[in-house]
Amino acid sequence: MKDRSVILGLILLAPIILFSTAHAGEGIPDPRAGWNELWHELMIDITLIGLVFAGVTVYFMVRYKRQRPDEEGGSFKLTPLGAFGWTLIPAFIFMADDIFLAAKNFELWNDYRNVPENAYVVEVEAYMWGWNVKYPDEGIEVNNEMYVPQGRPIMVRLTSRDVVHSFFIPDFRVKWDALPGRTTYLWFYPKERGEHVMTCTEYCGLLHSNMYGKIKVISQDEFSSWIEKNKKEGGAV
Amino acid sequence: MSVSVESLNYQSRFSLKEWIFTTDHKRIGVLYLIGSFAAFFLAGLMAMLMRTELSSIGPTITENPNTYNVWLYFHGAAMILGYQIPALTGFFANYYVPLMIGAKDVAFPRLNALSVWLFWMGIVLALLTFVIPDPPDIMWTGYPPYSTMTPGNTALYTFTVLLIGFSSIAGGVNFLTTIMYMRAPGVTWNKLNVFIWCILAAFIIQLIFVPVLGVAVTMLSLDKYLGTNFFNAAMGGDPLIYQNLFWFYSHPAVYVILLPAMGLIYEIIATFSRNSIFNYKGILYGGIWGVVLLGGIVWAHHLYIAGIPDWMALVHVFLTLLISVPVGLMMVGLVGTLYRGSIEYKTPMLYAIGFIFLFLIGGLTGIPNAMSAIYIHITETYWIPGHFHYVMAISVTTAIIGGTYYVFPKLTGRMYHEGLGKLGFFIFFIGVNITFFLTLLMGVKGMPRRYYDYPQFPELEGIQQITTYGSYLIFVSAVIILVSWIHGLVAGEKAPQNPWGSRSLEWTHAPSPPPPGNFPRKLELTEEWSPYNYGS
Amino acid sequence: MSEHSLEHELRWHTSYWPLLLSVGILFLAPLAFTFYFVYNKPFLAIVSLGVGAPLTLISIAGWVKEGMEDIHGYGEGLSVWAMPFFIVAEALLFVGFFAAYWVMRLSAPVWPPAGTPEMPLLVPIVMTIILVSSSITIHIGEKRLEEGDNSGFLTWLGVTLVLGILFLAFSAFEWTELFHEGFNFKTNAYSTAFFSITGFHASHVLVGVGIFLCVLLPALAGRTNVAFVRSASMYWHFVDIVWFFVVSQIYFW
Ligand code: HEA
Ligand code: HEA
Numbered sequence A: 001m002k003d004r005s006v007i008l009g010l011i012l013l014a015p016i017i018l019f020s021t022a023h024a025g026e027g028i029p030d031p032r033a034g035w036n037e038l039w040h041e042l043m044i045d046i047t048l049i050g051l052v053f054a055g056v057t058v059y060f061m062v063r064y065k066r067q068r069p070d071e072e073g074g075s076f077k078l079t080p081l082g083a084f085g086w087t088l089i090p091a092f093i094f095m096a097d098d099i100f101l102a103a104k105n106f107e108l109w110n111d112y113r114n115v116p117e118n119a120y121v122v123e124v125e126a127y128m129w130g131w132n133v134k135y136p137d138e139g140i141e142v143n144n145e146m147y148v149p150q151g152r153p154i155m156v157r158l159t160s161r162d163v164v165h166s167f168f169i170p171d172f173r174v175k176w177d178a179l180p181g182r183t184t185y186l187w188f189y190p191k192e193r194g195e196h197v198m199t200c201t202e203y204c205g206l207l208h209s210n211m212y213g214k215i216k217v218i219s220q221d222e223f224s225s226w227i228e229k230n231k232k233e234g235g236a237v
Numbered sequence B: 001m002s003v004s005v006e007s008l009n010y011q012s013r014f015s016l017k018e019w020i021f022t023t024d025h026k027r028i029g030v031l032y033l034i035g036s037f038a039a040f041f042l043a044g045l046m047a048m049l050m051r052t053e054l055s056s057i058g059p060t061i062t063e064n065p066n067t068y069n070v071w072l073y074f075h076g077a078a079m080i081l082g083y084q085i086p087a088l089t090g091f092f093a094n095y096y097v098p099l100m101i102g103a104k105d106v107a108f109p110r111l112n113a114l115s116v117w118l119f120w121m122g123i124v125l126a127l128l129t130f131v132i133p134d135p136p137d138i139m140w141t142g143y144p145p146y147s148t149m150t151p152g153n154t155a156l157y158t159f160t161v162l163l164i165g166f167s168s169i170a171g172g173v174n175f176l177t178t179i180m181y182m183r184a185p186g187v188t189w190n191k192l193n194v195f196i197w198c199i200l201a202a203f204i205i206q207l208i209f210v211p212v213l214g215v216a217v218t219m220l221s222l223d224k225y226l227g228t229n230f231f232n233a234a235m236g237g238d239p240l241i242y243q244n245l246f247w248f249y250s251h252p253a254v255y256v257i258l259l260p261a262m263g264l265i266y267e268i269i270a271t272f273s274r275n276s277i278f279n280y281k282g283i284l285y286g287g288i289w290g291v292v293l294l295g296g297i298v299w300a301h302h303l304y305i306a307g308i309p310d311w312m313a314l315v316h317v318f319l320t321l322l323i324s325v326p327v328g329l330m331m332v333g334l335v336g337t338l339y340r341g342s343i344e345y346k347t348p349m350l351y352a353i354g355f356i357f358l359f360l361i362g363g364l365t366g367i368p369n370a371m372s373a374i375y376i377h378i379t380e381t382y383w384i385p386g387h388f389h390y391v392m393a394i395s396v397t398t399a400i401i402g403g404t405y406y407v408f409p410k411l412t413g414r415m416y417h418e419g420l421g422k423l424g425f426f427i428f429f430i431g432v433n434i435t436f437f438l439t440l441l442m443g444v445k446g447m448p449r450r451y452y453d454y455p456q457f458p459e460l461e462g463i464q465q466i467t468t469y470g471s472y473l474i475f476v477s478a479v480i481i482l483v484s485w486i487h488g489l490v491a492g493e494k495a496p497q498n499p500w501g502s503r504s505l506e507w508t509h510a511p512s513p514p515p516p517g518n519f520p521r522k523l524e525l526t527e528e529w530s531p532y533n534y535g536s
Numbered sequence C: 001m002s003e004h005s006l007e008h009e010l011r012w013h014t015s016y017w018p019l020l021l022s023v024g025i026l027f028l029a030p031l032a033f034t035f036y037f038v039y040n041k042p043f044l045a046i047v048s049l050g051v052g053a054p055l056t057l058i059s060i061a062g063w064v065k066e067g068m069e070d071i072h073g074y075g076e077g078l079s080v081w082a083m084p085f086f087i088v089a090e091a092l093l094f095v096g097f098f099a100a101y102w103v104m105r106l107s108a109p110v111w112p113p114a115g116t117p118e119m120p121l122l123v124p125i126v127m128t129i130i131l132v133s134s135s136i137t138i139h140i141g142e143k144r145l146e147e148g149d150n151s152g153f154l155t156w157l158g159v160t161l162v163l164g165i166l167f168l169a170f171s172a173f174e175w176t177e178l179f180h181e182g183f184n185f186k187t188n189a190y191s192t193a194f195f196s197i198t199g200f201h202a203s204h205v206l207v208g209v210g211i212f213l214c215v216l217l218p219a220l221a222g223r224t225n226v227a228f229v230r231s232a233s234m235y236w237h238f239v240d241i242v243w244f245f246v247v248s249q250i251y252f253w
């Protein structure tokens, strides 16, 4: 009985041992990459746990199928020591995995919450049903569109005009709630040029699903000229 | 004894009066059963409409997003408040508790009747959703300030929750008293059925947390209709107060649902493996009580990005992950009960085994949610409906349906058709896995939940469509299951007292179906008696 | 088990009152509120109250009468054990309201917020004295009942009832005063907490008074149930204790 626990423990701990090699991160962390990596590890972790339980279940299902109608079960009873072991040992194994995951999460969470110093700041005001994007330094306002320079961390300050919304960019693995009466923030790191969806993920009524726009990542030069152009035209696009 | 049970013919005539004014726990249980299955079927039909709407981009069967939102509101609220909680803490608790502890009835039979009728009044109120011109469209979570600004009828939501909540509190008082003070001599604490422990734990949770939900939804209507400022940021209120109060209840509520469902699975697995529960005390003191203790202090895992302080998020990450320990112990107990058993695969047992697999997927997909950094991407996407349909909608429904097959002979005095039962199970199992595995997948790809339409994600149309087909399969299985019950009820063979060979009191000492007062003979339980005393 | 009781056991027990009470409650609160506040139909609201209130009262009366006769021979003796469970639930209701109050208060830049008049401090002190005395009087009444002194019990129960009603009168008086000063539900965060918490507490006093009436009326006809009286007074003590929180948190902090 004890042997089995040890084996089970080793199987469950395997992901911890395998993945405790810290990921090397130099300079500015990229939450998107960190997310993808941790997600991958996590999927392996929970799949293994699931397979262990499912495997044992299937084995028992076949092995202990009733052979004769009058067959009784073994009425298997644990000794007090056995009961302690079967409670504490699994508990510690599960807890070890939990602590490992919590620690991993702590790292990534800090990456998400600590905005790099050179981040470019954009303000987004959510309303029913759209996004008002402001460039505070330039006095520019755009609706449902956000232009950001490539290769620079972008910090978004979020507020809401009416109800709770949530600002989500699936491609960058970021989202945060926008609430009336307070300011929240998130940041992301667009490294390549391209277009991404930004969309609302907190239910906000009739056109909740239509509250979306585009994020356009353009090169630094294009971005500067875009700023210049819109400044001249007096703000609104 | 000169008066025999048969001679009194307490069963033979049907009297409507004896049903609707009944104070008998078994009949009250049946009233719960009818109400909760009605809610399930109706809310399930809403799900079919929703799934059909989602099967293509753009309007499919309705042009009006509000229609979809009302379906979804009704689906979520009715499934949780109208179907699962009443089916488990209403029907199964009522039916089993007095029978399993060897009592004639619950402590307060009339209060019990009040509970079931308050629940029914809640159902009546919820049904008004389809009648009034301004149905509630605030989702089952009812977040302000949207819910205090919407043209929809928020009061209906408030009062539905309050009626069903009050019914639960009355039930809690009743069942805690019953389990603590009305056990037959010989039915000691350490010999109670696991199901009874689960019910006890579930009602402790209800008693502590339902009032807080009641307060939260009351504040919604006070804000909306009387102009108070609880959630009005401009006037010194805070919408986060609601979110915290709501989840302070609604997280523990998932264990109100999970625990009795697991309890049913334990009973079924023990009976059909003819085995005693593996590590009974570990499950009890480590598992069930662990869930109760941790359940109340992890609610902020629904609010990681809602604007709560960082330290609170991180504490709740750890506590939430820890829940895998007690729940994991309960899983070890379930699987362990198969060990050296003698397993027979009747329909209830198929559902019980199915539960193990489905719950593994559901529970383990809760782990990413619990991790705040991972949560950032998957929250409010289809990953979340994927997680909770696996763990709640599907696992627990499996327990409820399997549990219903299991009590069927006791409840009706007749046997169901084994072939139909098994057919229903397999179609159900395939259907739910297609539907909800794809739901998980879409979540990772970023599909947000509560969306009437998804023009911004054209690449997901194909998966959405297959998901919809999967859900039609669930519908087919639901119809087969329903037919098998109706067939059993009208044409089933007469059931013996103990068709499964169980050792639990309701099978060994009460006829099928049990008469008023449950046990025709006085219970005399020996030292050795235990509900899981197999192999001797 | 005697033959007679077996025959009795083997009949399905019934009671009209639970179903009628639940219908009464449906009309009394949800429907009346909805008609009045959601659909602005005062007439329908009154009709709904007109159906709900009598139905509720009749059902409660019928319920109590049936309970006193105890035709089924079980149950109510356990009410002393059940009341603590109910009180736990009740206490959590107040915890919910207080939690909201504390959050609003502790996050406010200034307290009390603009628009709050000078709060009267004498009234709550008087109300405290009234409520504490009523807790003492019901305790004495309970002791009298246990000693078998029925008329003593009735007297003290009566006194308690009068004190409870007096408390409600003070509450109503205070509310009207504040309304006249322009301080109402909508004024600010403090008014929100003030009216909801005092109002909610007062509704508990009202329920307590109702319960005592359900004890008093049968008692006048010579029927009492000691367990029931004990649980009722337990409830009343609880309402009293909550009041200390209300006074200290809402008026004097
Ligand atoms: C019966 C219902 C039920 C149950 C039992 C659970 C169980 C769990 N849930 Fe779930 N949950 C819901 C119903 C349920 N949930 C619902 C309805 C929602 C959405 C509400 C809404 O927004 O509308 C939700 C949402 C939800 C969220 C919020 C997501 C969001 O806001 O976007 C989170 C976050 O942490 C979460 C986590 C968990 C965890 C960690 C468990 C754990 O209890 C799971 C524990 C089980 C296991 C882990 C598997 C078995 C254990 C082992 C095999 C042992 C070994 C395992 C390890 C060491 C990891 N759930
Ligand atoms: C116990 C809970 C439960 C159950 C059982 C279900 C069951 C189902 N759910 Fe649901 N669901 C929720 C709880 C539940 N759900 C919750 C809480 C939400 C979130 C709400 C919110 O966001 O606020 C949700 C949301 C939700 C969504 C997300 C929508 C969105 O975010 O936009 C979807 C989409 O696929 C869905 C689908 C389904 C399907 C296909 C089923 C199927 O399994 C249903 C199967 C049942 C039937 C098919 C009924 C069969 C009927 C009969 C047999 C009757 C025949 C008889 C006569 C006609 C007389 N559900």
Ligand code: CUA
Binding pocket: A126, A127, A129, A164, A165, A166, A200, A201, A202, A203, A204, A205, A208, A209, A211
């Ligand atoms: Cu804005 Cu949803």
Ligand SMILES: [Cu+2]
Binding pocket: B250, B251, B254, B299, B301, B302
């Ligand atoms: Cu939760």
